[in-house]
């Protein structure tokens with residue numbers, strides 16, 4: 001399978017790939033082998049032309065009347081999403097948000113698995129939360145190295161975020177999904193995605209105020225329950 005280069009995929013398209021991947025996985029698990037762009041569009045409340053355009057960016061070619069081979073398309077999307085070889089992640093900070101993420105089945109649907117969770121709170125360490133034994137911070141470096149984990153979810157208070165990010169990077173983490181509102185200072189080879197929910201709401205409020213719809217997804221009124229991060 002000859003795939004297009006990652007750099008040629010537009011960002012708005014890349015942002016829709018996890019949603020496609022989740023749906024393809026569901027269909028594959030139901031025993032389907034083929035999927036059409038119009039079916040995907042119907043399920044996700046998108047336009048067929050948009051779905052076709054997004055999927056054609058991968059370089060995978062569909063078959064007339066059959067659509068795309070699910071396995072082939074999943075392999076392609078996994079390549080762009082880093083799923084498969086980067087599916088194991090860890091979480092630091094098992095508070096309100098951390099617990100919610102540990103129990104969020106949507107991560108699993110996208111092929112990700114939280115393999116380890118860390119906290120400093122003695123009331124949590126050594127106990128199970130959503131079936132996972134919470135580890136002390138002292139074990140972080142060793143476990144990251146031993147398990148070869150490259151992605152971390154950071155759900156700690158803002159003032160703790162930078163020192164923990166430093167520890168994560170030192171241990172070999174290459175991607176941080178940062179829920180604190182602090183902009184982390186990390187080496188340029190480390191990717192940080194900031195997920196400050198308050199800023200998101202402010203962005204939404206600004207867009208609503210200025211009557212600006214969604215730029216890279218379907219019209220705002222059709223967004224439904226999908227979330228395309230900006």
Ligand SMILES: NC(=O)c1ccc[n+]([C@@H]2O[C@H](COP(=O)([O-])OP(=O)(O)OC[C@H]3O[C@@H](n4cnc5c(N)ncnc54)[C@H](O)[C@@H]3O)[C@@H](O)[C@H]2O)c1
Pocket residue numbers: 092093094095096097098118119120121137154155156157158160164179180181196197198
């Ligand atoms: N709760 C939300 O809905 C929400 C929403 C958006 C953003 N956030 C942000 O996410 C972060 C977590 O929020 P929360 O509500 O879950 O907070 P929380 O206080 O409930 O949980 C924070 C957890 O981090 C742990 N922690 C503190 N210092 C640590 C350290 N040095 N090493 C490891 N663990 C440490 C605490 O023991 C606690 O379990 C905050 O930065 C917050 O601003 C939270």
